[in-house]
Structure formats: structure tokens, C-alpha cells
Amino acid sequence: MTTTLIIGGSSGIGLATARLLVARGDEVHIAGRSAQRLDDARLALGDAGTDVATHVVDALDAAAVASLAAKRAPVGRLVLTLSGSEGAGRLAELDLAALRRAFDGKFWAHLTVLHAALPHLAENASITLLGAITARASMPGTAGLAAVNAAVEALVAPLAAELAPVRVNGVSPGYVDTPWWGMVPDADRRAFFDGVASELPTRRIATADDVAEVVALVATNPNLTGTVIEADGGARLKAA
Template sequence: MSIALVAGGTSGIGLATARRLRTQGYDVHVTGRGKERLDDVAASDPQLTGHQADGGDSAAMAALAESLGTIDVLVVSLSGSEGMGPIASLDLAVLRRAFDAKFWAHLTTIQAVLPHLAAEGSITLLGAVSARASMPGTAGIGALNAAVEALVKPLAVELAPRRVNAVSPGVVDTAWWSGLPAEAREGFFAQTAASVPVRHVATADEVAEVVALAATNRNMTGTVLEADGGARLVSIG
């Protein structure tokens, strides 16, 4: 059975992707930093195998990859919740921490897993619409997601015939937004749904469908798939 590793696969888009890959016949392994979320996955999705590992920890990810043998599909769905805010008052120490949590963790995971990735395997990264949108207050997090997505084209050539792609979601109804009070979150989702062309805030599974496509379609590489409901085309907020 082919092996898929989803780094950051204990919630949101990562978990939804892991479930989709499992239905496609993969032996799916997910990583998470916290034992509580891993325990939740073990209870809700016993067909997935969880591992406590930090994507930013090269030694931990390399040891995990070695224990799995040959990995056919690597999905990197690592993120943090920091980096938003007006540039004049943006705490650059917080933004550096956000880069550590996402960009450097993506790069660390790729490098650690690469020696164990199948010769015709795939790597799929998670960016975000902020990489190319013009929303006030997103200069920091937009630069972060643009850095992740900028890895795709050069790596697709450098690592060929392995395939490298990314998916760029817009607003997705996941726990990423849990830092907002419920009323503010619901208001923002309603505003977003009214603004984007699809008139809808995405679910994690809708984005995971695109991630699974990028991860498994053998004719797709060097591509950033935009699954943002058209958010890049309009002004939100």
C-alpha cells in the first residue's frame, strides 16, 4: 500500500486531506505537535496513524520518515495564527515567529522527508490567497504565504520527476479563525460569503479535495492551485 504523510494533519484542511487520501487507498500517517489533537484523531479516525512530531524539528521529522520507509505522498499543512496586522504597528518578532511556524516548518519538513520520498512521489504545500491579494493588514502574512508558494516552481524542476505543487485557499471555516469571538467570526464569514464570486465560505473538505488532486495527479507539477472561491478577484473588508 502506498504511504502518505500529512504534516499538520490533526485538524482543518490537513485532517480533511488525510481522510480523502485514506479513501483513495493510501496508508495515511499524520503529524501533530499536541497529544490532545492526536488523541482526538485516534478516536475519530482510527484508520489514520498519528505521530507526535513538530514539522519544524528536522531530527523528529527525519526519524519519522525513516520509520515509515518509502513515502509516496507528502502533504505539508503547517500553519500558525499570527502575522496579521497593519504594517505600522505589526510586531516583527511575532511575524518572525509566524515564519518559523509555517515557512521554515514547511522547508524543514521537505528537507527532512526528501531522502525517503519515492522517486516519483509528490509534495503538496499549503499557501493562502493573501500571497496575491491586496487586503489591508496582510502584508506580513501575505509575504509568508508568498514565500511558501515561491518554493513550488524551482522545486518542481529541481526534484523532478517528483512532483511539487501547492494549494492556495481563501477564507475557510476551520479552527484557524477560533481566535475571533464567535459573533465577530460569524460576521466576517457572512461578509466574505457576500463578497466572493461563489457566495460561499469554503469548508476544509472542499479545499482538501483540491489538495488530494494536486497530490495524486501524475500530470500536475509546478502549479499553485487557487481554491479561494474567487477571493483574489474582489475586495473583502
């Protein structure tokens, strides 16, 4: 049985990925900073929740990450679905302190986990990182987010070459209806999503399950490495 460790797995894409990989027979562990959110995640998984172990860990705490990975070694699949809510805004109004926190919460958190967990990965393990289409799409007001996500996605190719035969891939979502949007009132969010969906080539906003299918693909397919798959509904085409 393959041991899967999902850091940032208490909601959204990480939680949906946990559900998929449990169904495929993995021993799944999800880690996050909030014990309450982890408890909620277990409930959200329903019957599958009994097969998922939860761990309270801050991704920026290298010692805690290393300890968790060591206890579950060898880790066959390491999935990082870390995100944050800061860093957006047009350059003239951009809060640089918030952008620094965004780098800490996503880029540095990704790098910290990778560095700490590396000694505890299986020889043929897979690593999957989560970026976002802002890394390539020319969307006004997203320069800060673009820099954060581009930094994460830039890790993929060199690490795939450096760490082989460990496989390293990334997934780059576009607009996804997840708890990340929870700060926006429901009516406003629905109106925004409707407007965005009407201009996307797919004419729909992705669900967490849609993106989780792609995460599971790159995490499990033995012939994929050094690849960032754009699961954005064509958002990059609209932005271009």
C-alpha cells in the same frame, strides 16, 4: 499501497485530506505537535480513524521529521498543511517579533520538513504545500501574511524542476472555516463570514473539505507539477 505523510494533519484541511486519502486506499500518517489534538483527530475521523496512524512531531525538529519519514519510507505523498495564527496587521502596528514567529511556524517549518524528509521519498512521490491567497491578493493588513505565504508558494516551481520526477505542487486557499478562526468568538466569526461571503463570487465560505479535495487532486494526479492552484472562492478577484 501508497504511504501518505501529512504534517500538520491534526485538524482543518490536513485532517480533511487524511479522511479523503484513507478512503482512496492510502496508508495515512498524520503528524502534529499536540498529542491531545492528534487523539481528537482520530476520534473526528470516526471509523476511518482506525486506519490512520498519528505521530507527535514538531515540524521544526529536523531529526524527528527525518526519523519519522525514514520509518515510513518510501513516502509516496508528503502533504504539508502547516499554519499559524500570527503575522497579521497593518504595517504601522505590525508586531515584527510575531511575524518572525510566523515565518518560523510556516515557511521555515515547511522548508525543514522538506529538507529532512527528502531522502525518504519514493522516486515518483508527490509533495504538496499549503500557502494562502494573501500571497497575491491586495488585502490591507495582510502584508506580513502575504510575505509568509508567498515564500512558501515560491518554493513550488523551482523544486518541481529540481526534484523531478518527484512532483511538487501548492494549494492557495482563501477564507476557510477551520479551527484557525477559533480565537474569534462564534457570533463575531459568523458575522464576519457572512459579510465576506456576500462579496465573494462564490457567495460562500469554503469548508476544510472543499480545500482538501484540491489538495488530494494535486497530491494524486500524476500530470500535475509546478502548479499552485487557487482555491479561494474568487477572493483574489474581489481584492483586485
